[in-house]
Amino acid sequence: MRRRRVHHHVGQKPTKTRRGWRIALILAVLLLGGGGILLKLRWHAWFGNAPEAPYTIAQEISRVTLTPGEDFTQARTLSWLCGEAPHTSTLLLSRITAKGDTLRPRAFTPSAEVIASRSGKGCYYQVKLDSLNRGERYLYRIEVEGARPYSDAFSMPSEAPQTNFIYLGDIQDPAVAESKRNFDYLRRSPEAIDFFAFAGDQIEGPTDTYWRAWYESIGALSGEVPILATPGNHEYLKKGFARELDVRWVRQFGYPKNGPEDFLGRSYFVDFPLLRFIVLDTTDIMGLGSIRQHRSWLRKVLGESKQPWQIVLFHHAVDCVREGRKNLVMHYVFKDELISGGADLVLQGHDHGYARATTRTSEGDTIAPAFVISSASPKVYRNGFSSVHDRLGSGLQLYQRISIDSAEIRYASYRFPQPIEGHRDSIVPEPRRLYDSIVLYKGEGGLVRIRDYARDLPERFEFNAFGTDSKGRKRAAQYAKEVRDRHEAQEERIRAKK
Ligand SMILES: [Fe+2]
Numbered sequence: 001m002r003r004r005r006v007h008h009h010v011g012q013k014p015t016k017t018r019r020g021w022r023i024a025l026i027l028a029v030l031l032l033g034g035g036g037i038l039l040k041l042r043w044h045a046w047f048g049n050a051p052e053a054p055y056t057i058a059q060e061i062s063r064v065t066l067t068p069g070e071d072f073t074q075a076r077t078l079s080w081l082c083g084e085a086p087h088t089s090t091l092l093l094s095r096i097t098a099k100g101d102t103l104r105p106r107a108f109t110p111s112a113e114v115i116a117s118r119s120g121k122g123c124y125y126q127v128k129l130d131s132l133n134r135g136e137r138y139l140y141r142i143e144v145e146g147a148r149p150y151s152d153a154f155s156m157p158s159e160a161p162q163t164n165f166i167y168l169g170d171i172q173d174p175a176v177a178e179s180k181r182n183f184d185y186l187r188r189s190p191e192a193i194d195f196f197a198f199a200g201d202q203i204e205g206p207t208d209t210y211w212r213a214w215y216e217s218i219g220a221l222s223g224e225v226p227i228l229a230t231p232g233n234h235e236y237l238k239k240g241f242a243r244e245l246d247v248r249w250v251r252q253f254g255y256p257k258n259g260p261e262d263f264l265g266r267s268y269f270v271d272f273p274l275l276r277f278i279v280l281d282t283t284d285i286m287g288l289g290s291i292r293q294h295r296s297w298l299r300k301v302l303g304e305s306k307q308p309w310q311i312v313l314f315h316h317a318v319d320c321v322r323e324g325r326k327n328l329v330m331h332y333v334f335k336d337e338l339i340s341g342g343a344d345l346v347l348q349g350h351d352h353g354y355a356r357a358t359t360r361t362s363e364g365d366t367i368a369p370a371f372v373i374s375s376a377s378p379k380v381y382r383n384g385f386s387s388v389h390d391r392l393g394s395g396l397q398l399y400q401r402i403s404i405d406s407a408e409i410r411y412a413s414y415r416f417p418q419p420i421e422g423h424r425d426s427i428v429p430e431p432r433r434l435y436d437s438i439v440l441y442k443g444e445g446g447l448v449r450i451r452d453y454a455r456d457l458p459e460r461f462e463f464n465a466f467g468t469d470s471k472g473r474k475r476a477a478q479y480a481k482e483v484r485d486r487h488e489a490q491e492e493r494i495r496a497k498k
């Protein structure tokens with residue numbers, strides 16, 4: 001009996017093991033198969049890019065771009081595109097006097113480089129201008145053999161230490177219409193700004209057609225107002241582990257080469273009298289090497305800054321607002337680094353929605369850094385409702401005005417005006433539509449505190465692209481419920497305050 005039991009036991013064991021192996025094998029095949037199918041379906045979105053249509057570049061000065069050197073108060077770089085082969089070129093720079101006269105020009109010889117992309121090539125010129133004077137206005141004239149000269153002007157910041165700029169999240173507008181109208185609106189705004197900050201994904205994809213569309217949108221502003229931009233994933237030709245930034249980026253935007261060793265001209269910082277402005281190319285912060293390089297560089301540039309304020313700009317947010325999205329490296333590695341390093345304001349993109357989060361003391365007081373995500377793109381995503389964000393929004397096209405003086409950073413987000421029915425290109429004269437407003441100020445012991453001036457402003461959730469099938473309707477109902485719950489909680493807070 002006993003022997004039989006033993007025999008029975010021994011006889012069953014290999015059957016169980018075989019069954020286990022069979023199940024494991026089936027699961028592995030299913031997983032591999034499923035993974036393979038998913039990879040095949042999503043390969044293009046995750047790693048690839050649409051083909052670039054063949055193009056030619058005329059012998060015509062275009063895409064003139066003004067960027068700052070490391071010292072914002074005295075250095076600029078100008079770059080432009082002209083033709084497909086290097087030609088003799090000169091940049092003439094004259095100071096414009098207070099009376100409007102131009103003084104005798106200084107001549108600069110730009111460098112020229114032919115950049116070949118997938119389906120064409122273009123010659124990019126670049127010239128570095130330093131020892132410029134604060135408070136002065138400069139006229140420049142670009143000459144390239146065989147092309148019509150191009151002239152424009154830019155102003156250096158005034159002697160006053162204040163800095164004012166506009167930050168835009170993703171612009172991504174392949175049809176040009178909305179972004180052109182929005183840039184025209186900003187151009188007509190009476191308030192002077194020192195620069196634009198773009199948080200990545202200016203374009204739909206790395207092709208000549210999309211760059212042409214982007215320069216058409218921003219118009220002459222790109223050669224008049226300095227641009228501080230970070231690349232986003234849409235400026236990358238290859239994504240994932242074999243990532244590769246579009247070849248045009250570094251030549252178009254002549255950023256200071258003060259970033260981590262392998263990311264020169266992509267991650268960088270610019271110094272202002274009261275502000276160090278730090279830019280991280282987060283699409284390339286993926287492998288261990290780039291994480292390590294960026295982390296130690298960020299620690300160093302935050303730590304060594306002598307300015308009272310630190311603003312950091314990048315594409316992939318530390319706490320996403322797009323539903324279901326998580327940028328693990330940014331969240332688990334760089335969020336703490338930004339907090340402990342003393343960043344005050346962090347400007348982000350990628351999620352095509354709006355969110356603002358603040359850091360809190362153990363008593364619940366709001367302190368720096370404030371983390372913002374914004375978007376100016378007509379492409380909108382559904383937001384999540386994480387409690388980490390103090391303020392949310394969806395389906396909006398926004399721009400942010402940020403003013404810095406020694407005591408405060410004043411941050412305000414506005415909705416771009418909508419076109420009048422039947423007049424899509426006109427700009428509607430209407431009061432600004434404030435969407436968010438905070439002030440960062442130095443409190444006791446140098447702790448940077450945050451005042452929230454948007455508590456009484458209703459949040460807007462205008463995303464509605466759920467689809468009409470039953471799944472879409474279910475999602476829409478769930479979203480509407482979450483919006484209602486949030487509105488009720490907000491109204492409750494306002495009532496309690498009154
Ligand atoms: Fe993006």
